[in-house]
Amino acid sequence: MNVSNAETWLHGINPSLKLGVLIVLCIVALFIHDLNYMMNITIGVLILFLFFTGHSIKRILLLSIPFCFIFISTSSAMILFGQGETLWFEWGLISITEESFMRGLLVGFRALFFAALGLTFSLTTRPVNLFYSLMQQVKLKPKYAYSFMAALRLIPIMMEEFQTIRNAMKVRGFERGKGIRSVYFKMKSYSIPLLSGSIRRAHRIAVAMEAKRFTDTRDRTYYYEFGFSKMDHGFILYFIILLLAGFYLSIQFPLVSI
Amino acid sequence: MKKGLKLTDILVTIVIAVAFGIVYILWGSIYYSVKPLGLHLDQLIYGMWFIAGPVAFLILRKPGVALLAEIAAASGEFFLGSPWGLTVLLYGVVQGLFAELVFMTFKYKKFNMQVAVLAAIASCLASVIMDFAYGEIGALSTWNLSLFMITRFVGSIFFAGVTAYYLVKVLEATGVTNLVRPVSNKDYAELDQK
Incomplete structure (x- = not known):
């Protein structure tokens, strides 16, 4: 996506590093099964998405509409048809249990987490920059x-x-x-x-x-050069703090009790 | 002969894949319009998301093309701002890999409908494995899970298997596939003077 907008500190981060951090986060998220923890880190990513992409709040809200659909649709199937012990409500095939409700929310928040991360990335990264950086840093x-x-x-x-x-x-x-x-x-x-x-x-x-003699040699010159800067450390630090603080808060001040 | 894909192969594969990436994005809204209809009807059309791999392989008939196509389609979808975000990239890699494995077991020598259907089933299996990790579908009640599986497999066979095969068959009629396929012995034989 390439629409004119203000540049923020997220734009300045090395594109390869940004992508790498995001992929690691997504793989980590697959192994998080605690609802409180998931909710905390989702909030941390939503802060980035809402305030630091440099796009107008109107556009951000417009882009958030599919998020709600995804949240509802991913969690609803699990909530309505999931397995569980503590029965809350039953009607024909539909049976809502405490376990299925919690798991539904977990799946919904995980989908939200992935969506917010992905959109933050594509809103703050030009594809051309990403590919130039991938050639230089990832070879x-x-x-x-x-x-x-x-x-x-x-x-x-x-x-x-x-x-x-x-x-x-x-x-x-x-x-x-x-x-x-x-x-x-x-x-x-x-x-x-x-x-x-x-x-x-x-x-x-x-x-x-x-x-025109396009060759696949590695020792070529590039029109755009990419390196690393202080902001890259800040970016990594943000997520390390988010993961640690999210974990601490989920134990000390759980939003929902399971 | 040099091993690996040439620039032409890669460019053609990626362009085909990006075209499907656009279809994938549009497919998302169709998916959500049938989702509220109830019991996993949406899964019937899920198979569309596996089509890039088989189509690209059937057009180019070279090793590695199916994997590359599925990754490229997923990243195209990702760049255009898919509401699923990075999920599509992870799913794309795994789905492409499974389809590629099917073509590999046939040593990249079979281009019929059966192999396309098998690749579709493999991609579908990959997506189900990813769903167990990501969507926790293992915790759905048994009847619901089986309905989910059946609809998704039927849909994939139809879209990524049968549709992909016929799409390429019609494309062959336009002659465009001759541009990009590797030359066979038959082509050399036609050049021989009689």
Whole structure:
């Protein structure tokens, strides 16, 4: 996502490091089974998401709408149909127990945690910067990095082509068709031209790149250079403190008793 | 012959994958519009999220393509701001890996519908394993869990297996696949003077 916005300290962090920290956090979160702890660290991430992405609060709230859906939908199945001992409510197939309710909340908060982390990342990182940094710090092969960057640049062209096909279909009156056959026809007439066009374009780009002597050597020069700074330490420190403080608070002052 | 994927293969794979990344994003809203209909109907369309791997492999027919495609599709989805955030990246890697393993067991020599369906089932299995860790689905009551599994497997076979196969079959008719597939002995034989 690339929309103009103010730059915050989160923008200044080395993109590879940011991604690495996020992946570690997500793997850690898979092993947290304590609801209080999960809630505490989710709040810590939500603070970053709400106040430090540099986007207007209106846009942030708009982006938060899917969060609520995800929270409700992930937790509801577990709450309504989960297993448990202490029965609270039963109606036909639905049985809400204390255990299923708590586990539902845990799953919901975990989904929220992942979502907030991911969106914070994509709101504060330009893909181009990420791939340049991955080439320099993680030694990602240039042919992968540049392919990704080229592919991301093709997205607007794909959108435009999609719109063209749509307009063409509208002019010819195919939009109004109903029934399963029409759905099949529409799927085919959108996907095939879009895919084959994209493949041809990708192939042409690759040939052009190789013709201009694109090579996969590691000792190349880069237009954007990335290193590490003090802010990177701050970023890591923030999450270490969050994990420790969250754990301490979950034991000393639990929000819900289990 | 040099080993590994060439720039052309990688670029084509990633572009296909990013196109599916857009589909994945749009699919999310469809997923949520059928979710409230009740009992795991949403799982029937879950299989769409495995389609990039089999399609890319069936088009390019090279090792490593399925894994790369699924990772690229997931990261495309991630960059465009998926509400699931990093989850899609983790799921994508595991799903791609499982699909890749299926193609590997056939030594990258089979391109029929059966192998696409098997890859779809493998990706589905990967997603279920991830769901046990992430969504704690193991704690659902038994009838609910089995319904969940059946619908998801049926959906994956349909979307990532059968649909992927026919999609590539139609694409073959456009001739675009000849651009990117490795040359076979048959192609060389056609060049021989008779």
